[in-house]
Amino acid sequence: MTTSPESGTAATVALRRALHEQVGQIVVGQTAMIDATLVALIAGGHVLLEGPPGVAKTLAVNAMVRACGLEGRRIQFTPDLLPSDVTGTLTLRGGELVFRSGPVFTNMLLADEINRTPPKTQAALLEAMQERQVTVDGVAHPLPEPFIVLATQNEIEFEGTYPLPESQLDRFLLRLTIGYPSEEDERRMLSLQHRGATPSDVAQVQPVISAADIVAARATADAVVVSDEVAQYIVSIVRRTRELPSVALGASPRAMVHLLAAAKATATLAGRDFVTPDDVASLAGAVLAHRLVLTADAELDRFSPYDAVATAVRTVPVPR
Ligand SMILES: Nc1ncnc2c1ncn2[C@@H]1O[C@H](COP(=O)(O)OP(=O)(O)O)[C@@H](O)[C@H]1O
Ligand SMILES: [Mg+2]
Numbered sequence: 587m588t589t590s591p592e593s594g595t596a597a598t599v600a601l602r603r604a605l606h607e608q609v610g611q612i613v614v615g616q617t618a619m620i621d622a623t624l625v626a627l628i629a630g631g632h633v634l635l636e637g638p639p640g641v642a643k644t645l646a647v648n649a650m651v652r653a654c655g656l657e658g659r660r661i662q663f664t665p666d667l668l669p670s671d672v673t674g675t676l677t678l679r680g681g682e683l684v685f686r687s688g689p690v691f692t693n694m695l696l697a698d699e700i701n702r703t704p705p706k707t708q709a710a711l712l713e714a715m716q717e718r719q720v721t722v723d724g725v726a727h728p729l730p731e732p733f734i735v736l737a738t739q740n741e742i743e744f745e746g747t748y749p750l751p752e753s754q755l756d757r758f759l760l761r762l763t764i765g766y767p768s769e770e771d772e773r774r775m776l777s778l779q780h781r782g783a784t785p786s787d788v789a790q791v792q793p794v795i796s797a798a799d800i801v802a803a804r805a806t807a808d809a810v811v812v813s814d815e816v817a818q819y820i821v822s823i824v825r826r827t828r829e830l831p832s833v834a835l836g837a838s839p840r841a842m843v844h845l846l847a848a849a850k851a852t853a854t855l856a857g858r859d860f861v862t863p864d865d866v867a868s869l870a871g872a873v874l875a876h877r878l879v880l881t882a883d884a885e886l887d888r889f890s891p892y893d894a895v896a897t898a899v900r901t902v903p904v905p906r
Contacts, residue, residue: 594806598628598854601803604794608653609646611790612778615771616646621855622760622872623650623736628803628851631759631844632715632735634700634876641764643738647696648788655793656693656732661711663703665746669710673720674727685722690714693730693797697737701747711735712754732800752835752879759844760869761876763892803854810850811860815905819863820845823870826898832884833894837874845873863904871895 602624609620619635626633635643651658661672674688689695690711697711714720715735719728737758739750755761767775820842828836837845849865856865875891884894 594802594809595854595857595859597799598803598806599857601795601799602855605650605653608791608794609649612788613642613646613649614774614778615767616642616764619646619762619764620650621852622762623647623654623734624855625848625851626736626759627654627732627734627800628807628854629759629844629847630732630734630804631847632737632757634755634758634761635736635738635764636741636761637764638766639740641766643764644696644698645788647698647736647738649791650736651694651696652788652791653793654694654795656795656797657730658694658696659689659692660696660698661689662698663700663707665702665704667703667707669707672707672710673714674722676722683723685725685727687720687727690720691727691729693732693734695733695735697735699739700737701739701749704748705751708748708750708754712750712757715757732797752877755876756838756840758876759848760872762872806859807847807851807854809859810853812846812850813860813905816849816861816863816866817846819902819905820849820866822902823866823898824874826902827874827878827894830894830897832880832889832897833878834881835879837877841874841877845869848873867899867904870899874898 602621605620605624606617609616622633625631635647637643648660661667670688672688672690674686674691676683677686700708700711714729718733719726721727741763824837824839824842824845827833830836845866848869849861852865852869853859853861871892874895878891878894880889880891880894
């Protein structure tokens, strides 16, 4: 059966609405995180959620995994976690060495508090994300499809955390920085059903997406049209990040490709089969900021990578 672009985007819009409805039963706000996860699922990328402790990063991801109806697993990253605890190990079975796959072999992986584990274990996960396979003893074991990592990190730097290096942050399609909720949202949270200090039950959330829905949503996003003007807009913004005096390392061509992929997926969430300059501008911070390295001077001035991206966007003319 062939579907027209309009019915394709209508289906994606319906998926989005269903996800917001389900997750919204137990999570107040966090709508950007829901959209980001859907964009990453469609574009085949991964999401990093950053924020202070206690703003429902873990709860929201758990709810998303359940609403997506895909197989999900969670790894709590701790200082003593080993690379093989993530990827798997060779074990002896009946006198033969066989590969026992680790928790990374799943559709949606919640990588919780990823900056609490040492670099070697982080690298094992990031390599699997990049290559979509795990190689043990020269044998490649492909990960399932779809495969998406939703990683969280608490931004307050406690003793004994290991910040991800920029070269590895590049693996994430999107980074979302979650702040404290509005006063109204905090009031709404208190009216959710809680039993004592136990959060609302994730079991309330119904699975509303199937693997086939994701395949269809990907096909719809692939068919999204990007005008020459919008493509040039993306190129110009990315190149501008490399020219800013505050930036030591600008966005890479990989970042540029990611920006386009995220923009196409975002267009379908809005029910369009074409990318607008606004899709690009509104995503630029989430796609580009975590890949920039600022100069020491800019850091001292408390200039942030988000500020740098905003400057790049502001100084490139918007196509009309
Ligand atoms: N936006 C929110 N909506 C609903 N409950 C929330 C929200 N923010 C915080 N909470 C409450 O606070 C708890 C802490 O959330 P958690 O996911 O563990 O935070 P984090 O992973 O960001 O440290 C949740 O289980 C829930 O009870
Ligand atoms: Mg948490």
